[in-house]
Amino acid sequence: xxxxxxxxxxxxxxxxxxxxxxxxxxxxxxxxxxxxxxxxxxxxxxxxxxxxxxxxxxxxxxxxxxxxxxxxxxxxxxxxxxxxxxxxxxxxxxxxxxxxxxxxxxxxxxxxxxxxxxxxxxxxxxxxxxxxxxxxxxxxxxxxxxxxxxxxxxxxxxxxxxxxxxxxxxxxxxxxxxxxxxxxxxxxxxxxxxxxxxxxxxxxxxxxxxxxxxxxxxxxxxxxxxxxxxxxxxxxxxxxxxxx
Amino acid sequence: xxxxxxxxxxxxxxxxxxxxxxxxxxxxxxxxxxxxxxxxxxxxxxxxxxxxxxxxxxxxxxxxxxxxxxxxxxxxxxxxxxxxxxxxxxxxxxxxxxxxxxxxxxxxxxxxxxxxxxxxxxxxxxxxxxxxxxxxxxxxxxxxxxxxxxxxxxxxxxxxxxxxxxxxxxxxxxxxxxxxxxxxxxxxxxxxxxxxxxxxxxxxxxxxxxxxxxxxxxxxxxxxxxxxxx
Amino acid sequence: xxxxxxxxxxxxxxxxxxxxxxxxxxxxxxxxxxxxxxxxxxxxxxxxxxxxxxxxxxxxxxxxxxxxxxxxxxxxxxxxxxxxxxxxxxxxxxxxxxxxxxxxxxxxxxxxxxxxxxxxxxxxxxxxxxxxxxxxxxxxxxxxxxxxxxxxxxxxxxxxxxxxxxxxxxxxxxxxxxxxxxxxxxxxxxxxxxxxxxxxxxxxxxxxxxxxxxxxxxxxxxxxxxxxxxxxxxxxxxxxxxxxxxxxxxxxxxxxxxxxxxxxxxxxxxxxxxxxxxxxxxxxxxxxxxxxxxxxxxxxxxxxxxxxxxxxxxxxxxxxxxxxxxxxxxxxxxxxxxxxxxxxxxxxxxxxxxxxxxxxxxxxxxxxxxxxxxxxxxxxxxxxxxxxxxxxxxxxxxxxxxxxx
Numbered sequence: 001x002x003x004x005x006x007x008x009x010x011x012x013x014x015x016x017x018x019x020x021x022x023x024x025x026x027x028x029x030x031x032x033x034x035x036x037x038x039x040x041x042x043x044x045x046x047x048x049x050x051x052x053x054x055x056x057x058x059x060x061x062x063x064x065x066x067x068x069x070x071x072x073x074x075x076x077x078x079x080x081x082x083x084x085x086x087x088x089x090x091x092x093x094x095x096x097x098x099x100x101x102x103x104x105x106x107x108x109x110x111x112x113x114x115x116x117x118x119x120x121x122x123x124x125x126x127x128x129x130x131x132x133x134x135x136x137x138x139x140x141x142x143x144x145x146x147x148x149x150x151x152x153x154x155x156x157x158x159x160x161x162x163x164x165x166x167x168x169x170x171x172x173x174x175x176x177x178x179x180x181x182x183x184x185x186x187x188x189x190x191x192x193x194x195x196x197x198x199x200x201x202x203x204x205x206x207x208x209x210x211x212x213x214x215x216x217x218x219x220x221x222x223x224x225x226x227x228x229x230x231x232x233x234x235x236x237x238x239x240x241x242x243x244x
Numbered sequence: 245x246x247x248x249x250x251x252x253x254x255x256x257x258x259x260x261x262x263x264x265x266x267x268x269x270x271x272x273x274x275x276x277x278x279x280x281x282x283x284x285x286x287x288x289x290x291x292x293x294x295x296x297x298x299x300x301x302x303x304x305x306x307x308x309x310x311x312x313x314x315x316x317x318x319x320x321x322x323x324x325x326x327x328x329x330x331x332x333x334x335x336x337x338x339x340x341x342x343x344x345x346x347x348x349x350x351x352x353x354x355x356x357x358x359x360x361x362x363x364x365x366x367x368x369x370x371x372x373x374x375x376x377x378x379x380x381x382x383x384x385x386x387x388x389x390x391x392x393x394x395x396x397x398x399x400x401x402x403x404x405x406x407x408x409x410x411x412x413x414x415x416x417x418x419x420x421x422x423x424x425x426x427x428x429x430x431x432x433x434x435x436x437x438x439x440x441x442x443x444x445x446x447x448x449x450x451x452x453x454x455x456x457x458x459x460x461x462x463x464x465x466x467x468x469x470x471x472x473x474x
Numbered sequence: 475x476x477x478x479x480x481x482x483x484x485x486x487x488x489x490x491x492x493x494x495x496x497x498x499x500x501x502x503x504x505x506x507x508x509x510x511x512x513x514x515x516x517x518x519x520x521x522x523x524x525x526x527x528x529x530x531x532x533x534x535x536x537x538x539x540x541x542x543x544x545x546x547x548x549x550x551x552x553x554x555x556x557x558x559x560x561x562x563x564x565x566x567x568x569x570x571x572x573x574x575x576x577x578x579x580x581x582x583x584x585x586x587x588x589x590x591x592x593x594x595x596x597x598x599x600x601x602x603x604x605x606x607x608x609x610x611x612x613x614x615x616x617x618x619x620x621x622x623x624x625x626x627x628x629x630x631x632x633x634x635x636x637x638x639x640x641x642x643x644x645x646x647x648x649x650x651x652x653x654x655x656x657x658x659x660x661x662x663x664x665x666x667x668x669x670x671x672x673x674x675x676x677x678x679x680x681x682x683x684x685x686x687x688x689x690x691x692x693x694x695x696x697x698x699x700x701x702x703x704x705x706x707x708x709x710x711x712x713x714x715x716x717x718x719x720x721x722x723x724x725x726x727x728x729x730x731x732x733x734x735x736x737x738x739x740x741x742x743x744x745x746x747x748x749x750x751x752x753x754x755x756x757x758x759x760x761x762x763x764x765x766x767x768x769x770x771x772x773x774x775x776x777x778x779x780x781x782x783x784x785x786x787x788x789x790x791x792x793x794x795x796x797x798x799x800x801x802x803x804x805x806x807x808x809x810x811x812x813x814x815x816x817x818x819x820x821x822x823x824x825x826x827x828x829x830x831x832x833x834x835x836x837x838x839x840x841x842x843x844x845x846x847x848x849x850x851x852x853x854x855x856x857x858x859x860x861x862x863x864x865x866x867x868x869x870x871x872x873x874x875x876x877x878x879x
Contacts, residue, residue: 085652105579105644105652150621152654154583154642176583177640208584293878302776302874323780330778337877341773345485355777357478402777 020131020143026167027160028062028126030196033225035060041071043217044112053110062124064234068242075110077243083234087116090239097239113183113204113216128153140164155182166190166197181207193223248442249276249299249410254308256294256465268294269465272308276444276458278409281436283456284446290462292446293414299444300333300412301325313409330358334403336413336445340395342387348398349374349383355406373401376438377431393424400428404435411435413445417452429455479783483790490763494795497759501799501856502806504752505849508745509807513839514819515741519734521834522666523723528603529665531726532571532695534704536711536718541692547576547646550690552717557694560714566698566707571595571602572691574682578645580625580675585633589675591645593682593691603697605663612637612661616678622660626674630662637661643675648687655685666834696720749852757860760792764864771868772876785865789858796857803853804846814839 035058042053054071067080077092087100105117128151135142145158156177161170172185183206187199202218232238254272259265269291276282284292297303298310301317309318317328329335334355342351352373353366374380377397387395396416403411413432417425429452436443447453461469487494527533536557538549551557554572561570574593579586596616599605606614609624616622623641630636639659647653657677665671679691698704704722711720724731764771771784818836821828825835 085654086650099650101646101652147656150656152642152644152656154581154640156583156640174583180583182583210584297874300776302877303872323782326775326778326780328778329776333778335776337773339877341769341877343482343770343774345482345489350481350485354478358475358778358783360475 020133021126023133023141023143023162023167024126024131027162027169030167030198031169032059032062033196035227035229036223036225037227037229038223039221041219041221042110042112043219044110045213045215045217046111047213051111058229058233060229060234066233066238066242069110079239079243081234081236081239088236088239090243092243097236113206113211113214124151124153125158127151129158134159136164138164140170163190168197168199170199183207183211193220194225196225198223247275248278248280248313249274250309250311251275251299252309252311254298254305254310256291256298256303257306260306267465269298269305272465272467274460274467274470276442278313278442279436279440280442280444281433281455281457282442282444282460283453283458284444284460284462285448285453286462286468287448291465292462294465295462296412296414296444296446299410300335301329330355331406332409334406334408334411334441336396336399336403336411336416338415338418340387340392340399340419342395342398342402344387347384347386348379348390348401351387351398352383352401352405354402359406369405369407370401373405376434377401393420393427396420396424396428397431400431400435404439404441407439407441409442411441411443413443415447415449416445417447417449422451425449425451475783479786479790480794482787483794486767486787487791487794493759493763497756497795498799498802500752500755500759501796501853502802504748505800505803505853506807506810508748508849508852509803509845510810510814510839511744511748512741512845513807513811513841514814514837515737516840516842517815517819518833518837519737520840521837522733523727523730525666525834526727526730527723529605529608529663529667529670530695531721531723532603532697533701534696534698534707534720534722535726536694536696536720537692539717539719542719542721545575545577545692547648547686547688547692550688550692551694552690553715554690554694557711557715557718560711561694561696564707564710566700566703568697568699569602570694570696571598572679573693573695574679574686574688575692576645576682576686578643578675580629580633581642581644582633582635582639587629587632588673589629589643590669590673591643591682592674592676593679594676595679602695608663608665609661610664612659614663615660616681617658617660620678620681621657622678623657624661624663624676625659626671627662627664628672629674630659635659641675643677643685645686647685653685653687655681657681745852749856753856753860756792756795756856757863760788760857760860761864761867763791764788764868768868768871768876772871772873775873776877781869784868788861788865788868792857792861793854796853799857800850800853804849807849808841808846811839811841811845815841 038057040055040057042055044051052071053069053075055067055069057065057067059065063084065082069075069078079090081088088097089100090097100116105115107116108114109116109118125145129145129147132144132146133141134144141162141164143160143162145160147153147155154176155174156179157175159173159175162168163170168190169187171187173181174183176182183204186203186205188203189199189201190197191200193200198220200220204216206214233242251272251274254269256269257265257267272295284295286292294303298305301320305318309316311317312332315328317325320328343354346354349370352370356366356369370383371380374383377400379394379397379401382390382394382398387398390398417428420428432443433455435441445452453459456473458472459469460467536551538551541549558570558572561567576591578589578591580589596614600614610627614624623643633641635641637659640656641659642654642656644652644654663670663674682688698707708720708722711718774784775781815838818838820836822835828835
């Protein structure tokens with residue numbers, strides 16, 4: 001009797017719960033697709049008030065992306081290009097292309113609670129972290145992501161909740177090495193956009209004393225996935241060319 | 245006896261050409277022999293001290309010449325004059341003027357040391373002179389531990405130790421009581437006799453004047469009397 | 475005569491014991507102060523320089539041409555091995571090490587700061603200039619896997635991290651990419667070299683090479699046996715290796731050189747002030763001493779002492795006081811300096827303020843023979859000069875006038 005149960009269990013195990021890696025892979029695929037084109041607005045809340053930006057983004061996989069700021073007027077025309085780990089910025093007012101140096105990578109992107117590095121590195125969850133499934137309930141998986149020994153990430157630990165229904169992240173908690181919660185990124189309001197379901201409202205909430213009272217919201221207005229994008233967007237010339 | 249000291253036409257004017265001009269000595273002519281025991285007397289301000297100072301080379305005459313044992317001291321320069329005082333003249337001051345940091349012995353042998361004599365010969369002479377003056381037991385004391393009379397005797401010993409030809413004593417007994425004064429004069433007389441040192445002293449103490457063999461009286465800078473006394 | 479002069483001088487001094495003791499004490503105290511100041515300032519400057527030299531530039535640093543003006547990661551040293559061979563065989567070279575240098579960023583979960591990255595070989599650094607002596611927390615070690623990092627203490631404080639914490643270092647690599655690496659803090663250094671303490675991050679040279687894609691190093695730091703002949707070495711390097719430039723520590727730290735000169739100036743001024751004060755004090759005492767003995771000197775002259783002899787007596791007194799004062803002051807000063815040279819002057823309570831200037835909290839004094847020779851001259855100058863005016867007054871006085879009451 002016992003052996004029979006065991007054998008059954010053994011047979012079923014591959015079919016049992018998805019592995020953490022598989023979950024992550026699915027999440028990444030859902031968030032990115034082969035290519036994506038999005039219209040976004042970003043609202044940054046600080047102690048001094050709030051600031052709204054509107055932008056257009058084009059991306060291919062996780063290696064290339066191009067962002068153009070549409071609003072406000074004073075920032076209109078600023079473009080960003082990311083290829084692999086490198087990022088460039090074009091500021092039309094001073095007509096200059098700046099390569100974002102290491103020191104600027106950790107500065108916030110356009111004053112938000114996302115850093116330049118966040119934009120560049122979000123792609124590396126699969127490479128840089130060991131994924132472990134912590135818990136599973138009716139609606140979501142809870143995964144623990146621990147940075148690999150050699151991974152160049154500042155976090156001590158990430159905890160991600162993934163919705164079982166959509167295989168989209170609902171919440172990512174970022175902890176430092178000492179276990180202090182530094183920030184929480186929430187993905188909400190899943191809607192059908194293009195060929196898939198997508199979280200259209202993201203909120204980055206810093207948890208530390210120094211950044212109390214701040215938050216950054218990202219609203220995805222529109223998105224198209226897996227349509228061909230002109231490769232010209234992912235050249236340095238694109239920064240200036242598509243600025244207007 | 246030979247002519248030892250000759251003063252010719254010696255004069256001394258203090259502060260010449262100023263409102264404080266003083267004719268201290270005028271036209272002094274004096275001849276003294278070797279081995280004399282002379283007293284200079286006269287009222288205060290008569291020039292006794294000035295005359296002694298000139299003879300001792302402590303001051304320069306304004307005019308005239310002074311010869312001691314043939315040497316014209318008025319013509320000597322400062323260092324030579326100094327050497328002359330060191331070798332040939334002894335001084336005894338009214339205020340003893342012993343060197344306070346030296347013992348009696350060191351005071352006495354001082355001039356001999358200046359003359360370059362070696363320690364043994366100094367020691368001998370000091371003992372000799374100390375005996376004559378009755379101060380052998382006081383040799384290691386500092387002047388501050390001696391009485392007036394004792395100090396003056398040490399001063400005499402100092403003046404005599406280097407065997408000068410001439411001793412000049414300016415009112416040597418002025419600060420002494422009569423007993424000590426008498427004792428001092430007796431000792432000086434003895435030295436004059438035994439060592440043939442010419443001694444000239446100034447005083448207005450009649451006791452002292454009485455002991456002299458020659459008396460020179462001064463008044464207003466001039467010699468008014470010069471006579472031997474037997 | 476000589477004996478008489480000194481005997482008389484000695485007798486005069488001993489007679490007025492209190493006064494003599496006073497002047498000797500004045501000289502001794504001033505001398506003590508001077509020696510102490512000199513020794514400690516020199517020690518301070520030496521240490522400041524020593525810290526810069528040991529922690530960073532060594533006595534001579536070699537860089538690729540143009541590196542100092544614009545420190546680009548691409549400006550590696552060409553012919554590095556040949557240069558190393560040349561140095562290894564050079565008679566004046568004591569030791570040399572090579573380092574990777576880069577500007578970058580250091581980040582933790584909460585903070586990030588600019589960093590000066592040094593890729594070093596820990597074993598070589600210990601032998602070369604004992605860089606390990608600056609460790610104040612943790613250990614001078616990068617771990618078996620060479621994933622350790624050492625931080626300057628001010629940087630560690632700003633990032634609020636200590637040994638055991640993780641940091642991410644980012645810098646631009648050879649191929650224009652931004653390279654990042656995660657390291658674990660193994661130790662914290664306090665060098666009192668401000669730039670290192672505030673932004674320095676040390677990692678293993680091999681790890682740095684891998685991270686930045688480098689073949690060669692950026693800096694070779696050299697220690698020599700005889701620093702006075704370092705210019706020759708520089709000329710030889712210039713001729714043999716035209717693609718590189720060498721700099722002595724003075725050329726790399728002109729500010730330090732200026733500090734040293736400033737300190738020397740300050741020292742000389744202090745010296746002069748103390749000297750003048752002592753001289754005036756001595757003068758005052760000697761003047762009074764002579765004036766009150768005018769009568770005594772008058773008597774001596776009267777009984778046959780030449781002026782020259784009396785002058786000699788007064789000089790002798792002054793000389794004896796000088797010798798005694800010098801001896802006492804030197805002994806006191808020398809002993810104190812020896813103590814501070816061995817145990818150091820502990821200014822730890824002021825260490826934060828001093829740290830701002832790059833001065834160590836514990837200063838070890840220096841002792842140089844020049845201190846004593848210079849002060850000997852100073853003491854004798856003071857005692858000699860203090861006698862001149864009193865002698866002038868004495869010369870003018872006439873024995874006749876001073877003797878008579």
